[in-house]
Amino acid sequence: MSWLTNFVGPTLKRWISPRVIREHQWVTCPQCGATSFYRDLDANWRVCPHCDHHLTLTAARRFELLLDAESWARIEIPGAATDPLKFRDAKRYGERLKDAAATVGEAESVVVAHGKLDGAGVVVAAFEVQFLGGTFGAAAGEALVAAAELAALQDAPLVLVTGSQGTRVQDGAFALVQTPRVGLALRKLAERSLPVIGVLADPAFDPVSDMLMQQADIVLAEPGARLGPPAADPFGETDTPAFLAPRAGVIDARAALAAGRVDRIVDRRDMKAELAATLGVLRSPVPSGLVLPYSPKPMIIVADTTPDA
Numbered sequence: 001m002s003w004l005t006n007f008v009g010p011t012l013k014r015w016i017s018p019r020v021i022r023e024h025q026w027v028t029c030p031q032c033g034a035t036s037f038y039r040d041l042d043a044n045w046r047v048c049p050h051c052d053h054h055l056t057l058t059a060a061r062r063f064e065l066l067l068d069a070e071s072w073a074r075i076e077i078p079g080a081a082t083d084p085l086k087f088r089d090a091k092r093y094g095e096r097l098k099d100a101a102a103t104v105g106e107a108e109s110v111v112v113a114h115g116k117l118d119g120a121g122v123v124v125a126a127f128e129v130q131f132l133g134g135t136f137g138a139a140a141g142e143a144l145v146a147a148a149e150l151a152a153l154q155d156a157p158l159v160l161v162t163g164s165q166g167t168r169v170q171d172g173a174f175a176l177v178q179t180p181r182v183g184l185a186l187r188k189l190a191e192r193s194l195p196v197i198g199v200l201a202d203p204a205f206d207p208v209s210d211m212l213m214q215q216a217d218i219v220l221a222e223p224g225a226r227l228g229p230p231a232a233d234p235f236g237e238t239d240t241p242a243f244l245a246p247r248a249g250v251i252d253a254r255a256a257l258a259a260g261r262v263d264r265i266v267d268r269r270d271m272k273a274e275l276a277a278t279l280g281v282l283r284s285p286v287p288s289g290l291v292l293p294y295s296p297k298p299m300i301i302v303a304d305t306t307p308d309a
C-alpha cells in the first residue's frame, strides 16, 4: 500500500493541483494587455514588468514580501469558518468554504502571521482575496481581533493589508457585527501606544477595510489600489479588465491621497523598506542624532539716536 500513498497519491495531487498548472501559464496584464510568464510575474511580486500595474498578491506571498526570511510563522485562528445560518444559494455555503480552502490553501479570507520586519517584531494580518473574493465574514473578524490581541501581547506594531471585495453575505448579521469588534480591538492598541499601519492593497471594498484605514496611524497605499463600496459580484476575478472598470463611489490610491485618506503611495517592491523606516521612526520618537541645547543670546537693544529729519 505504501507505493499508493507515497507515490500515486502525491503524483495525482500534483497533476490536479491548480497551482502547478498556473506555474506554466502566461498572464495578461489587465492594464496594458502585455503578457508575462506566470513565474516571472510572481518573481517580480506580481508587478507588471511592462507598465508597473500591481496585480493582486496572495497573503502567503505578502508575508514573504514583508517579513524577514525564516523569521515568521502563521497563527491559528480561533473559530475557523463555519456556516451559522445554513446558507444555500446555487451551492451550500459550507461546500463553498471547503472548495475555497482546497483551491486557495488558506482557511479563511484573513491570514495572520507574526515575525520580524527588518529585525524588529511585528504582527501582520493580510486579506486573501482569492478566498471567496476576500469577503469579510465572522471568521475574518475573529482573525483581525486575534491579530490585534497578539500585537498587544507581544508589544509589537500591527500591519494590516487590505484585499476584499465586500462583506460575506452568507454570514449575515454575524459579518456585520465584526466592524465594531475589530474597531475596539484596534483602540486597545492605540491606548498602549502601539502603532497600527494600514497597507491599502487592491481591492478594499468592504466596510471593515474602510474602518481599518481610518483607524490606522499611518496608511501606505500601493499604486492603483482601490477603496470603495462592494462590487456587484463579490466573487469575481479581481484582475479581469471588466473588474477594473470605474464604478461610482470607488476611488483609487491617488484620489485617496488627495483626499487625505492615504499618507503615501509606495511601490510594492519598496513596501518593506518603507514600513521598516516608518516603524523605526514611530519606535524611537527621540532623534538619534546629537541634540544641542538651545540657549538664545540675550537681546541687546540699541537706542535709536539718529535725529529726526
Ligand SMILES: [Zn+2]
Pocket: 029, 030, 031, 032, 033, 034, 048, 049, 050, 051, 052, 053
Ligand atoms: Zn501591464
